[in-house]
Amino acid sequence: MLKKKFVQSSMLLLASVLLLCSLIPTASAASMNAAPREVKLEWNGTRLPQNGLLIEGSTMIPVVLLRDSIGVTLRYEPTVKTYTLLQNDDQIDMIMGTDSINIRLNNHQWKGPNAQVINGRMYIPFTVLRDGFGYQSAWNASQVKLNFAKKGIFLEE
Missing domain, CATH: 1.20.5 (Single alpha-helices involved in coiled-coils or other helix-helix interfaces)
Known part of the structure; x- marks a missing residue:
């Protein structure tokens, strides 16, 4: 038993x-x-008209938002399928591949998360903007909000 x-x-x-x-x-x-989570975006404390997305721990920023709301120059070269963001002497290239979008910062390969096209819009990880353009940020987890600005600007959470 x-x-x-x-x-x-x-x-x-x-x-x-x-x-x-x-x-x-x-x-x-x-x-x-x-599904990606929406992130409220602010530029130097001012609410921006579009949201970002939180994907696998990375805050993704719509590229057209940078052009339309912040004044970053955006170019597209169709022969090499490359989008380029320019600010002062800094350059971020997003090269469209068959299955991914590779990023170069000032002609050096980016080792972090890649850009993504979601619902027909190109998104770039905020960390690329931090490393490429020197942006700083303040993250508010309770509001799911990212406030970012040029380096040297005081940011509040």
Whole structure:
């Protein structure tokens, strides 16, 4: 009788472990495919007309927002499928590949997250703007808001 109880307990434990293990990949896949979260954007404390997106821990900024609201120069060269952002002497190139968008900062390969096209709009990680143009930021997690500005400007969260 003790042996039968041991076998039943072992089977129950094994079934529980298998069930738990089968749920782990599903949860990981669901979180990876989760819809991007909208991020309110501010330039030097002034609310911008478009939102960014929070994707896999990176705040993504719409490229046209930089052109239209902040005054960054945006060019497109169709022969090499490259978008270029220019500010002062700094340059960020976004090269359209077949399955990704590679980034260069002042002619050096960017090692961070790539740009993405989402719903027909190009988004660039804020970290590229920080490293390429020297922008600084203040993140407000409770409001899901990023306030960014040129270096040297005092920012409040």
